[in-house]
Amino acid sequence: MRRTFRILFTSFFFFLSLGLYFTNRLMYIKKKDDDFILKREKDAGRINLEEFDSLPKRDVFITSPFGYPIKGVLVEPHPSNRYIIFAHGVTETKMNSIKYMNIFLKHGFNALIYDHRRHGESGGKTTSFGHYEKFDLKAVIDWLKKEKGTDLVFGIHGESMGAATMLLYAGMLEDGADFYIADCPFSDFKEQLSFHIKKEIKLPPGLFLFVADLFLRIRDKYSIHHVSPITVIEKIQHPILFIHSQKDDFILPSMSKDLFAQKKGMKMLYLAANGLHAQSFNKNSQDYENVIVEFLQKYVGSESFSI
Template sequence: MKKRSLFLGGILSALGIGGLGYFITNTFMYLPKKDYKLVRSRETDAQRIIQEEYDALPKEEVNIASPYGYHLNAIFVTPHPHNKYMIFAHGVTENKLNSIKYMNLFIKKGFNAIIYDHRRHGNSGGKTTSYGYYEKYDLKAVVDELIRRAGDDVFFGLHGESMGAAVVLLYGGSVEDRADFYIADCPYSNFGEQLSYRMGVELGMPARFLLPLVNRTLKFREGYSLKDLSPSSVIQNIQKPVLFIHSLEDDYILPRMTEELFNKKQGPKMMHLDFRGTHAQSYNEDPEKYDSVIQRFLEEVEASQKG
């Protein structure tokens, strides 16, 4: 009887631990998204979207096939006749409307643009948020569509914010270093560390010891691991120029993560941490400075190509 009780106790304990793993992975894979209308209203009220100006831009809505069986809703914005493009990757819970402020900045610099919704966000399909694992291949599908339309000689850069920044770096470091340059605004370097940090802040508990459990559950459920979501493991493979942007006041994703990525990146790179504001607010707090940093980076990219 005692052995049976121990056996049952072991099963119940395992079920409890397994349930905790499912709960944690469910929490971040199905993180509640911001309402589309809410994002539009927020950006319009802040005058980061001027509806009349946006409506006047020549554009085409395109549904791009993801390699995973759903569509990615994208908008190709083409006010310029030449072959220069930017592709923008938004953060988790956001949608492509949040990318319009960055798009406007680059349109003024002579770039055409592509804004799109990540899987499970906005008007795109997809069941879960994978924090870069599937999203990096979705980004390749967007790049492939750009090349199909504009040709192999297209000059393009990638800009990502928060999770979108991690997606951009994971794409460049583990799928293909195809872009001419990358801009990573407040990325996480290691998703496991970021998850542990946020759980510690929000739950008030040391959460690092839970990472092996989360990793096993994630591998069992989705087929990938926490390391697969960590740009720090692949950043050394990106040979093209990378601009890293982060605010020292960011207490959601700590700026030391950007410093880690910067230090591991080989070849041309630039980093600016002297922005104001909380997470993903560098542009919102000081758009003129953001513009200036981007301009200096683009000038270095251009100079390196001529050299």
């Protein structure tokens, strides 16, 4: 009896420890320091603070449907109804979106950059890799439409988790933008976690995923299976530009290829020759801009976009 009890107690403690460990790593993933991000972008020449400070802009606070504030910056240098919203990657902040924003400002767009929940200056206690973030993105879009009117021509640019968030918003909630740019998204969160479990722990991922999913359902009230852009991509009718670095070893480029293959209708795919994860712009900046301009010319229907 004592031996049986010890086995049961040891098994319970193992599963409890395993579940807490994995869900802590997901829910409270270590973020980059805000000052580190700013310095990195400045040192690389991707942010010129004098130029950014001189732009006509204002801070905005948008209420999440979950009650916390979402911090954004609305940048409006143009008397135009063209806007683009930027959704950054996990561990980053809105400051990482400025390099992408500059491309669109150059081509006549106004912009809204914002911090995801639990990142930067926004509230929120946990990171959910797109599940709760997609509702926040909808709140940001609803705010912009209410503020600027419904006759906007607007798109969304997402990087990594931000790209997955954008696709989940468009495929699960509403296909509410005129175009989307998905830079290095994962196609399925379960597959992404499986890849990293096999890579880091070198064990079959089944048990780890089962325990992680069970604890996520209890602790953060969602399932890994809810975070799957590939299952909803066919519902998105507006055009999508998929971007991925060919050498990305964190989110494999095959995930963007799979999403591209499943997307019906208007779409483009750009596989950058250089750079690892989320480095397509950093290592291929002119090609990156060129393919965006080509995409806008083809699908937004204006000859005013030029290299």
